[in-house]
Amino acid sequence: MAERMLKFVTTPRAMPEKRAAEARAGDFHEIYADFIDAKAREQASRCSQCGVPFCQTHCPLHNNIPDWLRMTAEGRLEEAYRLSQATNPMPEICGRICPQDRLCEGSCVIEQSGHGTVTIGAVEKYLTDKAWEQGWVAPLVAGEARGQSVGVVGAGPAGLAAAERLREFGYAVTVYDRHDRAGGLMVYGIPGFKLEKDVVERRTRRLSEGGVEFRLGFEVGRDASLADLRQRHDAVLIATGVYKARDLELPGSGSAGVAPALAYLIASNRAEFGEAVPADLDARGRHVVVVGGGDTAMDCVRTAIRQGAASVTCLYRRDRANMPGSVREVANAEEEGVLFEWLAAPKAITGDALMAAGVHAARMRLAAPDATGRQAPEEIPGGDFEVKADLVIKALGFDPEDLPDAFAAPDLGVTRWGTLKTDFRTLATTVPGVFAAGDIVRGASLVVWAVRDGRDAAEAMRRYLESQAAGAAARIAAE
Template structure:
């Protein structure tokens, strides 16, 4: 197919995968979009304008070769499209599901304004789901035997799993330590199944297990071993813990029994989905309750949509700015509204009571250093709304890793994130690297994958230099 045959956006309208009806999908935790059929994927891929400067690729943190695998998809060459997609991403079908494409690749598609963006995320998901079904996703094959050197990775989230795969390909013995009983980090326990069904994550983990990556679940650094203990076991260490410390709401009643941390709530829901016993399960069950979620990011969207599926009597989301300034995905807001969530814009909590939330009306003032207009309270404009369950979803900060790891020499920034040399990605401790949210702060899964991809060659270089020095000493 010639390049000019790709430019079908003029006569082929944008068609995202059809969604299940809101009433139907609100009764389960299955993904809400129906998959493309082959003909529809080919049709939508053919809308690509094959730009000379592909802004979709430029604005993808992984620099995925989007125009090329769209072209291959349009030509029906799906296996080649998958191989190209997988050459830059360790989990394209996951990013295709949960990336905010409207803010990244699709939001920068040059035909988006007049014709609607190419449905990049849906095609990416289709390509790799098809690859799994057809057996095109091959086992990981180490290119060399470097098993005499081992790597320890702290954290089994997207950054840690990506680095584990790439270092195993290099031939190293890889051990992954994680506090949870299943690998995947927030992919497993933080993101609900209606956005990312858990078998999609587990098959990625199993592929690593089959390749010889050794997982140590339920292993907490500082409790089961110190950072120094791990350094004695391994030639290099990667800290990829993510950030899990919930940001506090400084209002009366914020620590009351009906006030939950967002991550605790989502973990409980995901554990229930796995069939696990959940401690204090009624407290985390929204069935029949009036639920108020405080926050405006993707975690807040996950919480409101989970509460709907648990059978809440009502679900409201309080956000202190307006809709246009909301940090979460616009698509997620739309999905939540379709499912019955009520958004209360320009509202912030003033007090959390036993059966209600007192909130204050806000207005947007002058823009701050980040360019966003700062919210400020409207005097005398308080109101009260019923709430049997209040979920606090204001984001996450870094935990005290130097204290938890027994490693005071581990340097951190004023935000508590681990300080690294941004060229080598090494921390202040020789041979100890860091990647993902624990370095950049709470961010997107795709950025964690990017960091895991970037840190692996730096660790490989360190291990090669270390082996060379040892050989010279032995000689």
């Protein structure tokens, strides 16, 4: 092992080749090429095999990263893949879209020592793409039939992760989703230059071929109530995510030309399936301003570039160091021609009700830290400025929809933030037999956390269903 590993001192960090900004800004294909075999082995060999693997502990799924890096360096690729997917049902997706700079790679010991992190995400992507290419990805095999069924509301990462695990346990699983394709935000929210759609589709196809039933274009509250689903199934999982956009409460925010981020991204992603982009959501030839600083804002600015916008500006009220979006995504956006206005906040949308014409913004500064250490932005007097814009995209984050009302389930408890209230240990909601997982419980978060929550929910539901089955058997025996 020592001969093949710990090469971080002599071997520099290297990512897969990135397409030139001018070339990639004209399409929605992924921007990184694949590692060649030798390069993947070389980069995996940089792992220090440290005694306390912080990369693993800071991964929400606790992937056994050091071991599959060692196997990759040794050329044991199939073994490495099988180890990586043992804890992660979507390793090629997480390898593409996880903010590794904030999770595993950001916690890498050799990164802390100044040698540059191991390129964990790129190796993970390489391994799973190689597995699909070589036929190492095994079909989903259902466990012995238990005679019980589960309904999963939401075909996003939490719902799909739970559905796979529940099917492996032997339950009949039906996934309901209001969209016409499974995948949730992985299909309609995340642009193709970060996650091409066939990568998601082959995962959902594997679930379908393994016996998971998909009911698409099905909206709970319209096509059935939550009570109806409880009648159909022995247990129900709510994994809807959070889709309600936070609004800009500014003068002119209701003008034509002001759009929520998700509506904009869904329209663009639908175009990848051959649908036309609505004229009011097409950035071609327009001056675009995106308000926000998270990963969704980065998706919007980079999408606008690819649609052929005349200019793209991102307004964020804090500075670069305090931006919540991935550092890597910010760098990619800058390379592609996005202008960032740091420490800037909108005060009004100019123009008229028929069409926005610009954004009236204020210069900001960070105040002294509060008790939590967070510096709140405050306006600099006399620092107002104008940005030309005929398409303003609101990327301020997402809140939960009112599910008790939408699902006709007034007894479905929510927190003061509107997320579903669940028992911390069992993940059960206030409605018997109904569980919840993912963003609808924790708030808007990462795909990898949704996957973790979905798998945890599946385990909790298995325990519940086994207790229900044991109770029914005891009652029959007593009769």
